[in-house]
Amino acid sequence: MNRINIKRFGMAWGITSSLLYLGCMLVMWSAGKEGSILFFNSLMHGIDVTTIIRMNMPWWEMLMGIIEIFIIGWLIGATIASIYNWGLKKTKRS
Numbered sequence: 001m002n003r004i005n006i007k008r009f010g011m012a013w014g015i016t017s018s019l020l021y022l023g024c025m026l027v028m029w030s031a032g033k034e035g036s037i038l039f040f041n042s043l044m045h046g047i048d049v050t051t052i053i054r055m056n057m058p059w060w061e062m063l064m065g066i067i068e069i070f071i072i073g074w075l076i077g078a079t080i081a082s083i084y085n086w087g088l089k090k091t092k093r094s
Contacts, residue, residue, distance in 0.1 A: 004081040013077025
C-alpha cells in the first residue's frame with residue numbers, strides 16, 4: 001500500500017471544505033432567505049434553520065469563515081492521512 005502525503009491530503013480537504021462554504025454562500029445569495037431556509041431545512045433532515053439563519057453577514061465575517069473552514073478541513077485531512085499512514089506501519093510489522 002502507498003502512503004498518503006499528509007500535506008497534500010490536508011490541502012485537498014481544506015480546498016474542498018472552502019468550496020462547500022462558497023457553495024453555501026452562493027445558495028444564500030441567489031435563493032434569498034426563504035429559498036435558503038427551504039434548501040437547508042431539506043438538507044438537515046427535519047432541523048428547522050428558520051430561527052438561526054442570518055442573511056446580513058458582513059464581508060469580513062464571511063472571509064474569516066472561509067479561512068477557518070479551510071484550516072479545519074486541512075486539519076481533518078492531515079489527521080486522516082496521519083492515521084492511515086500510522087496504520088500502514090502497524091500492518092507492515094505484522
